[in-house]
Amino acid sequence: MTDPVITAKNLDLTFETNDGPVHALKDVSLDINKGEFVSFIGPSGCGKTTFLRCIAGLEQPTAGEISVNGMTPDEARRARAYGYVFQAAGLYPWRTIGRNVKLPLEIMGFSKAEQNERTRRVLELVDLAGFEKKFPWQLSGGMQQRASIARALAFDADILLMDEPFGALDEIVRDHLNEQLLKLWARTEKTIGFVTHSIPEAVYLSTKIVVMSPRPGRISDVIDSPLPRERPLDIRDSAEFIEIAHRVRDGLRAGHIDD
């Protein structure tokens, strides 16, 4: 692997609230290499989403260093270094699927021809070709979330940050989307940061699993997955898969014992 694209060193983040300070992140250090698929897993309040938002420059750490593509997260954000997928699809109801995907392209000043070309390509990538003219309410929840992934892919940033993107979907849809996401990752060779609270999802998708624990939010284990990059859904029944899942569960439990 090459140099890390995302580096965090001794990251601290404390929110001041009326009930006193909340340590969302404490002493978090992590390197993410180019082309990796990194999952952040842990119970709510462990800081996984906060850490992802720090990478995106949406949250300012109170101490420590973080760099994205060798820049500060804020610079990286302005240089449009990453696409971000939120928990909810957040499509604009007044825009068609096609025009929703074009939103970042319009803002970034792509030419009309380029916009059309890119929209067509990313909608194909998420299996939504032919839905360009539909409005969001005409699509199912899973399709909407795929459209929001297409929107994050449209401007071709090297990094894709995803904050529990499939959390609100049912298991069957989730399995299907996980499979598609892996294919998409293989084809685009992007670096992906993925927040989840599902162990099978984390193990199935990731090359690296970051287990986090709460109060204060910190990393309790980092697991490099020995699974091959090519992963059919039934890999989840293999002994290796179950072993990694065990280790993740142990890590999660260890985080709770300190409470």
Added chain:
Amino acid sequence: MRTAFVTGCARGILMTRLNAIIPALTVVAVIVAFWTLCVIPMNAHLTADQAQRDGMVLTPEAPRDRQELSGLSLALKNPAIIPLTYVQTRPRLPSPHQVVQELYDTVIDKKITSKRSLVYHGWVTLSATLLGFVMGTTLGIMLAVGIVYSRTMDKSVMPWAITSQTIPILALAPMIIVMLGAIGIQGLFPKSIISAYLSFFPVVVGMVKGLRSPDAMQLDLLRTYGTNSNQGFWKLRLPSSIPYLFASLKIGISASLVGAIVGELPTGARAGFGARMLVGDQYGQPMVTWAALFAAAITAAMLVAILSVIERQTLRRMGMGAA
């Protein structure tokens, strides 16, 4: 087969329409019935006086004694005057058919160039209403944008906007008309100012809420694109506020009409709904007052209906109406 199908469809549409209209018509019918009943006691005394002059024998005979009685008991003691209460030329309360007759005479029968045509007077009021509505809406939107984007304006303008609406417009209107008249501005414009004064407020309140309606996630999404606030306004905040804007516009346009009418009252304007109401009152022609009142109400209803149609079409075109 085909004809039967088409007839079936037509009947279906008619039924849906009827289902929507029947509740509204029921309310109208109840109001008209109540109004019709009220005509008898309201007009009983003056009808009795007139009937006595025309030679009818009444109980009690002395007008002074009749004053002691309520309108209702007077009418019950002298049932013969009941039909007459509905046909007085200067009734205290005109009957529904008299108002309809007056409306028909002044809206349809009179040439619109005539000074007695309600269409002519309606246009005088309507033009001030529309000008004031455009001014008020523009001002309201600009203030809302200022309030949303500037903390200083948020703190300073909103309290004053609220305060402005606590001043009774009846107290303020004559001052505006007189002061503008003193510097030579008369006619349409001062009335529009009052209309604007009443209509900017709902637009400010609605637009502030609408421009602030995008949630944190949607704002974060734009931040991840490195969006500047100008793009954020046109791409997210403004489209999100459109449903709120229409709700405000519908309140604003009726407030505008009220403003224009109030603007016609204090200075003895010679034209407009307000002028007609005043003339009817001062010259003892209640039908004129009532006809103007109804014409104003119908005008307001039509303005709101037009805005509703525009709203429906706009939201449908934006993909938000059909859901």
